[in-house]
Amino acid sequence: MFQIDAMSRTPIYEQLIEQTEKFIMSGVLRSGDQLPSVRSLSISLSVNPNTIQKAYNELDIKKIITSVQGKGCFVSPEALDIIYKARAANLGALKKTIAEYALAGIDRQSIIDIVESAYESIKQERNK
Amino acid sequence: MFQIDAMSRTPIYEQLIEQTEKFIMSGVLRSGDQLPSVRSLSISLSVNPNTIQKAYNELDIKKIITSVQGKGCFVSPEALDIIYKARAANLGALKKTIAEYALAGIDRQSIIDIVESAYESIKQERNK
Amino acid sequence: MFQIDAMSRTPIYEQLIEQTEKFIMSGVLRSGDQLPSVRSLSISLSVNPNTIQKAYNELDIKKIITSVQGKGCFVSPEALDIIYKARAANLGALKKTIAEYALAGIDRQSIIDIVESAYESIKQERNK
Amino acid sequence: MFQIDAMSRTPIYEQLIEQTEKFIMSGVLRSGDQLPSVRSLSISLSVNPNTIQKAYNELDIKKIITSVQGKGCFVSPEALDIIYKARAANLGALKKTIAEYALAGIDRQSIIDIVESAYESIKQERNK
DNA sequence: GTGGTCTAGACCACT
DNA sequence: GTGGTCTAGACCACG
Numbered sequence: 275m276f277q278i279d280a281m282s283r284t285p286i287y288e289q290l291i292e293q294t295e296k297f298i299m300s301g302v303l304r305s306g307d308q309l310p311s312v313r314s315l316s317i318s319l320s321v322n323p324n325t326i327q328k329a330y331n332e333l334d335i336k337k338i339i340t341s342v343q344g345k346g347c348f349v350s351p352e353a354l355d356i357i358y359k360a361r362a363a364n365l366g367a368l369k370k371t372i373a374e375y376a377l378a379g380i381d382r383q384s385i386i387d388i389v390e391s392a393y394e395s396i397k398q399e400r401n402k
Numbered sequence: 403m404f405q406i407d408a409m410s411r412t413p414i415y416e417q418l419i420e421q422t423e424k425f426i427m428s429g430v431l432r433s434g435d436q437l438p439s440v441r442s443l444s445i446s447l448s449v450n451p452n453t454i455q456k457a458y459n460e461l462d463i464k465k466i467i468t469s470v471q472g473k474g475c476f477v478s479p480e481a482l483d484i485i486y487k488a489r490a491a492n493l494g495a496l497k498k499t500i501a502e503y504a505l506a507g508i509d510r511q512s513i514i515d516i517v518e519s520a521y522e523s524i525k526q527e528r529n530k
Numbered sequence: 531m532f533q534i535d536a537m538s539r540t541p542i543y544e545q546l547i548e549q550t551e552k553f554i555m556s557g558v559l560r561s562g563d564q565l566p567s568v569r570s571l572s573i574s575l576s577v578n579p580n581t582i583q584k585a586y587n588e589l590d591i592k593k594i595i596t597s598v599q600g601k602g603c604f605v606s607p608e609a610l611d612i613i614y615k616a617r618a619a620n621l622g623a624l625k626k627t628i629a630e631y632a633l634a635g636i637d638r639q640s641i642i643d644i645v646e647s648a649y650e651s652i653k654q655e656r657n658k
Numbered sequence: 659m660f661q662i663d664a665m666s667r668t669p670i671y672e673q674l675i676e677q678t679e680k681f682i683m684s685g686v687l688r689s690g691d692q693l694p695s696v697r698s699l700s701i702s703l704s705v706n707p708n709t710i711q712k713a714y715n716e717l718d719i720k721k722i723i724t725s726v727q728g729k730g731c732f733v734s735p736e737a738l739d740i741i742y743k744a745r746a747a748n749l750g751a752l753k754k755t756i757a758e759y760a761l762a763g764i765d766r767q768s769i770i771d772i773v774e775s776a777y778e779s780i781k782q783e784r785n786k
Numbered sequence: 787g788t789g790g791t792c793t794a795g796a797c798c799a800c801t
Numbered sequence: 802g803t804g805g806t807c808t809a810g811a812c813c814a815c816g
Binding site: 296299300357358361362365368369371372373374375376377378379380382384385386388389390391392393395396 | 424427428485486489490493496497499500501502503504505506507508510512513514516517518519520521523524
């Protein structure tokens with residue numbers, strides 16, 4: 275399920291966080307679902323348990339999962355809500371990114387084409 | 403001219419690179435123009451000379467500037483071209499970013515509005 | 531009777547202890563009353579028997595219950611007394627907690643209002 | 659400055675977080691102040707650097723401090739604000755705590771006396 | 787020098 | 802078995 279790229283510059287634990295959030299957004303993981311245990315993920319990804327733990331801990335702090343001693347980690351009821359709100363609150367960053375492309379001479383239509391194609395691929399993904 | 407935010411999490415040397423590229427894109431710096439010397443920038447920004455040097459080195463590697471021993475650093479003739487091409491080649495990353503917002507439930511129109519407003523602000527910037 | 535929250539971060543066995551003490555304080559359980567057996571509680575709460583056992587053990591150590599081989603666990607005669615004394619001995623902790631709120635700029639009156647409302651709700655609880 | 663109790667059940671890293679917050683609330687640490695470096699604290703407290711790092715990291719996530727690579731960790735401008743708001747949002751927990759004392763037969767006046775004495779000690783602390 | 791990430795391996799509390 | 806904390810020690814990026 276999870277896949278990490280050891281050579282990437284983004285830390286492993288962040289890759290795990292991002293992937294978990296994506297799994298939740300795309301419905302692969304739902305509220306109440308149990309995540310793989312720290313140890314099992316550690317073995318299957320050949321990553322140190324501490325690294326997994328760090329990812330789970332941050333997700334716990336964000337209240338996207340709740341980890342319960344002796345039982346495991348579970349997707350929290352508010353997970354989707356929290357993720358959505360975080361993204362919505364972050365639209366300013368997107369504007370900044372696009373402004374940079376604009377400044378670089380990419381024309382308006384090219385960007386809009388990209389937006390359309392992005393929504394197109396999501397739509398197709400969902401219909402699978 | 404240059405302004406750095408010491409508290410920011412993006413490294414100072416990257417801030418310098420970005421700002422140099424922006425100055426070139428917006429025409430503040432043109433091919434052949436001389437950049438401030440490492441020492442003078444270091445003093446005016448109160449930043450370690452090594453940090454300035456690192457930024458200039460990377461710009462040199464990208465062939466956006468050419469540093470001439472004993473004379474200084476100059477904006478290369480191909481600078482604009484290189485920057486534009488780098489951005490254009492990077493449109494795939496933008497699509498990925500937008501797809502994430504799409505997945506997070508941000509609707510198509512909101513994104514398009516942001517695109518429009520980004521282009522609007524660039525336009526106004528240019529008319530100043 | 532007992533209700534546990536498996537998702538809570540306070541261990542199940544502590545939830546059981548707390549609830550038992552509350553039942554005793556509020557008169558639901560009285561000296562000599564028999565507690566549910568480990569096995570039955572384990573089934574009705576779908577909790578591991580070891581967890582129930584651990585709670586009962588701690589209550590036994592505190593002398594709030596006495597467990598009799600082959601017969602069951604009973605609320606001890608001194609239960610109420612012990613619980614009250616433990617709380618009274620713990621007033622120092624309360625002062626420390628309140629001092630923290632005070633340091634955080636919560637004003638005196640807000641705290642007193644909370645005290646009043648806490649006593650109000652207990653009173654109403656008792657009149658049910 | 660910092661003091662940790664290795665025997666306490668509350669983790670070292672949480673002790674550090676709490677103490678940092680207290681230092682900020684009491685004015686010992688102010689916005690922009692630099693915290694001791696991870697390594698120096700690690701040595702002076704004879705605690706592993708990772709443990710210090712974990713504490714600093716959580717404070718960073720909470721936006722109480724901002725840590726800058728190669729420079730150090732600094733109390734953020736919004737630190738006081740964030741701490742105050744967190745405490746204010748937590749008044750419900752206090753009510754629950756007090757209700758437990760109330761249920762244990764501690765009378766209203768005793769609690770109020772404690773509130774008064776807590777505020778008294780803070781006041782004296784401030785006049786030092 | 788600073789903070790940040792990661793591994794290896796230990797121990798604890800809880801179920 | 803689960804998650805949580807901690808140590809020891811390494812390596813990287815940044816200034």
